[in-house]
Amino acid sequence: MSQRRFDLIAFDWDGTLFDSTAIIARCIQAAVRDVGGKEPTFEEASYVIGMGLMQALAHAAPDVPKERYPQLGDRYRHHYFAIQHEISLFDGVLPMLADLKSHGHLLTVATGKSRRGLDEALATSTLAGTFDASRTADQTAGKPDPLMLRELMAEFDVSPERTLMIGDTTHDLQMALNAGCPSIGVSYGAHEPEVFAALSPLFVAHDVAQLHDWLRAHG
Secondary structure, three states: OOOOOOOOEEEEEEEEOEOOOOHHHHHHHHHHHHHOOOOOHHHHHOEEEEHHHHHHHHHOOOOOOHHHHHHHHHHHHHHHHHHHHHHOOOOOHHHHHHHHHHHEEEEEEEEEHHHHHEEEEEEEOOOOOOOOEEOOOOOOOOOOOOOOHHHHHHHHHHOHHHHEEEEEOOHHHHHHHOOOOOOOOOOOOOHHHHHHHHHHHHEEOOOOOHHHHHHHHHH
16 A cells, blocks of 8 residues: 555445444335335345435335325434444454555545434444545435535545545445446445446455455555
C-alpha cells in the first residue's frame, strides 16, 4: 500500500460491515404482514436491502397501496429498532478499517439507511469517529442513483478513478458504475455473488479477511 491506488473508499453498511442481512429481511417480512400485504420470501426481502427504505418496501410489497406506505415504514422501524442491538460487525472489520486509515485513505459510508438510523448505529458502535463522511438515501437519492457517491467525491475533491465503492448488492455495484467508480463486491451479504459479474467489480471477497488482503495489495 506504499503507492496508494484509491484516495477515497466508500463502504456500504448493512451486509458489508455489519452482519445484518437476515435481521433486516425478517423485519421487512414482518412489516408487510403487519399492514396486510403478501409476505415476501426471504430472498425477495433480501434483494431490496441497500435501497432507500420506502423504495425497498414498495418493491418488496407491490400489493400494498401507496397510502399505506407510511404505516409500512413505521412498522419496519418498529421491528428493526426493537432488535438492532443484535447486529454486530463482521469479524475483521475493525482491524481492516484501522489499517486503511493508517495508510491515509479517506473512509466514507454510502448507505441505503436513513440519516437517523446511521447516526444511531455510529453512536452506539465501536466505529464512532472512524469515518470521514457519510451519505444516506434520505439525504441524497437511493441506490443505484450515483448522487451519494458524487457528493462524497465532491466533498473531498477526489476523482472517480481514485474512489472505490465496496458493497454486498448489485445496487452498490451499479451505483459505482453510474458514478464512474470501480467497485468491489462482497459475497457474504444480501446478494448472491454470481450476479456481480455483469457489473464488473475489480474483485469479489468471500470474507472480510479476503477483502482486507486485497486492499493491502491493491488499494
